Amino acid sequence: MRLQDKVAVVTGAASGMGKAIAELYASEGAKVIVADLNIEGAQEVVSGITEKGGVAKAVQVNVAKQEDIDNMIDTAVSEYGTLDILVNNAGIMDGFEPVADILDERWDLIFDINTKGVMRAMRKAIPIFLEKGKGNIINTASTGGLNGAHAGATYGASKHAVIGLTKNTGYMYAQKGIRCNAIAPGAVATNISASMKNINQFGMERTKPVQGVIPRVGNPEEIAQVALFLASDESSFVNGTVVTADGGWTAAF
């Protein structure tokens, strides 16, 4: 049990990587807040966890709303007494738009969810971590947060910003017992394509050669193992950095 009695909040935990992270954390002894916009999906994940003897609670959250973020973190504290691990994983894709085709509305939504949601949840959690003298933040970025041709301009910018936030936070609180790291997954089999709207043919075509060198598509459980390492004390000297988990994809460039 690598996370015995730790209290973890995982966003975007109704599906894909968030679900796999919530399930693995619970199986390692953590009490997990399964937070997602999709409350039915979150409740299903909780049922699966509790059937296996784990401890979890579903909370509906729109990470684009501060009041929902506050409620999510407050629920962890009221239900389980504290917060030890925050996993900012909820995210959506763009439609592969190059900059000339970006719509303000779509840019704002993607940044609200992928970037501002991460900042707001960290801002809410840090005072708890400072008071305890310890805490652990894991942000799901993307290889698109390190390179330019994995999606459209908006998604790439939103994930580059998450990596910047992660590095700054890891550095700022390094002497306060708080660690903050990001995972940069490559292509992983999840439901994220459902969030791709109005695919931009030009943008999609430009990314195709890059998609063509993907060695293989990963499973959410493979990303969850990275999130477990980062959440556990085994990674005690890993801080303010990005762990790429892409099967070797970005080794190509």
Ligand SMILES: NC(=O)c1ccc[n+]([C@@H]2O[C@H](COP(=O)([O-])OP(=O)(O)OC[C@H]3O[C@@H](n4cnc5c(N)ncnc54)[C@H](O)[C@@H]3O)[C@@H](O)[C@H]2O)c1
């Ligand atoms: N799948 C990939 O290939 C891939 C690669 C790199 C990074 N990522 C990142 O991984 C993370 C998880 O995505 P996934 O691939 O598991 O996708 P997914 O669509 O399977 O899961 C994402 C979850 O986030 C939830 N969500 C969406 N908007 C939300 C909001 N406003 N508030 C709260 N919850 C919200 C969805 O309901 C869903 O349950 C995302 O940040 C994504 O950008 C995915």
